[in-house]
Amino acid sequence: MKIGVITYPGTLDDRDAQRAIRLAGGTPVPLWHADQDLKKVDAVVLPGGFSYGDYLRCGAIAAQAPATQEVVRLAKQGLPVLGICNGFQVLVESHLLPGGLIRNEHQHFICRDQKLRVENTSTAWTNLFEQDQEITIPLKNGEGGYIANPDTLKMLEAENRVVFRYLDVNPNGSMNDIAGLTNERGNVVGLMPHPEHAVEPGFGPDTDIAMRSGVDGLKFFQSVLKALVNS
Amino acid sequence: MPKIIVEIMPKQDLLDPQGKAVANALHRSGHPEIVNARIGKRIELHFDREITAADMANAEKLAASFLSNDVIEDVVKITKE
Numbered sequence A: 001m002k003i004g005v006i007t008y009p010g011t012l013d014d015r016d017a018q019r020a021i022r023l024a025g026g027t028p029v030p031l032w033h034a035d036q037d038l039k040k041v042d043a044v045v046l047p048g049g050f051s052y053g054d055y056l057r058c059g060a061i062a063a064q065a066p067a068t069q070e071v072v073r074l075a076k077q078g079l080p081v082l083g084i085c086n087g088f089q090v091l092v093e094s095h096l097l098p099g100g101l102i103r104n105e106h107q108h109f110i111c112r113d114q115k116l117r118v119e120n121t122s123t124a125w126t127n128l129f130e131q132d133q134e135i136t137i138p139l140k141n142g143e144g145g146y147i148a149n150p151d152t153l154k155m156l157e158a159e160n161r162v163v164f165r166y167l168d169v170n171p172n173g174s175m176n177d178i179a180g181l182t183n184e185r186g187n188v189v190g191l192m193p194h195p196e197h198a199v200e201p202g203f204g205p206d207t208d209i210a211m212r213s214g215v216d217g218l219k220f221f222q223s224v225l226k227a228l229v230n231s
Numbered sequence B: 001m002p003k004i005i006v007e008i009m010p011k012q013d014l015l016d017p018q019g020k021a022v023a024n025a026l027h028r029s030g031h032p033e034i035v036n037a038r039i040g041k042r043i044e045l046h047f048d049r050e051i052t053a054a055d056m057a058n059a060e061k062l063a064a065s066f067l068s069n070d071v072i073e074d075v076v077k078i079t080k081e
Helices: A015-024 A066-075 A084-095 A151-159 A220-230 B019-029 B053-067
Strands: A002-008 A027-031 A042-047 A081-084 A100-102 A110-118 A133-141 A145-147 A162-168 A178-182 A189-191 B005-008 B041-046 B073-080
Touching: A002 A015, A002 A066, A002 A084, A015 A027, A015 A220, A042 A066, A042 A084, A081 B073, A084 A100, A084 A189, A145 A178, A162 A189, B005 B053, B041 B053, B053 B073
Parallel strands: A002 A027, A002 A042, A042 A081, A081 A189
Antiparallel strands: A100 A145, A110 A133, A110 A162, A162 A178, A178 A189, B005 B041, B005 B073
16 A cells, blocks of 8 residues: 655655555555646655745645645545644645644744544544554644634534544644544544654653654554554 | 735734733833834735736735735735825
8 A cells, every 4th residue: 555645845754644654554655736647656755844934824825736636636535634733733724624823832842742632533543543542642732722613623523533633632732622523524634743653662651661663653643544454 | 117015914812922022122222102013924925017007906915815914914905105
């Protein structure tokens, strides 16, 4: 299965995402923002970083890129898309997911291992998790405060579209402790924390068993491979 | 050079960290009479010809769709100069 990873000017975590895909058993395909051709990939990851230096608004200029426009078109037909951190901001700016992301409430950039609860396991990217499973993956952002108007929030909750919720601490002031969302169909998922940084023993978050042994992020990429095989 | 000027402000009820920091600095430097400061954006769209009504209509569309995000910002003014 081929999973594309789009690189924009200012993207940081494209290589990590590619590595995560490889470790999960998929074939990563590097994609370039200016190229409309998505090389017939089966799914796409929009990685973290600071596309276009966060100019205008985080993710706003990347949302206009030819590759993103093609992702938007294909996502509406069911292509699985995962937006991580800046990728989540791109998904929001391209209206594949509702709401917006603003500067952290406390105004500090935050970098920590973050506990989350997986509340929707029927998406393309979370089907291998248990309902309400608690996972820990790194979080690192300056503008991760999720906001939406009251009607949108109500709709997201009613339709079970909050996929991940922050546990123990709300690190950025996100409304309803929202860490990640999905679209109506469940093929598009966006979240602020970084699953691609928790995929290999020795390099992930600490766990009760051993230092840096956390690999909770791997299931995101294994989930999409399973979803693709079943589709 | 003819230009269209688009002015954008963060929504009233949202935290404006830059404005808050500036207001705090103003208070520290002896201006308690300034109760608050808010920072928005001024975007100039330059033209090498006269600006038409169609250009203005276009700028309005761009201001709403790309230059601002209506979840977090308001377009407060679009003017021709």
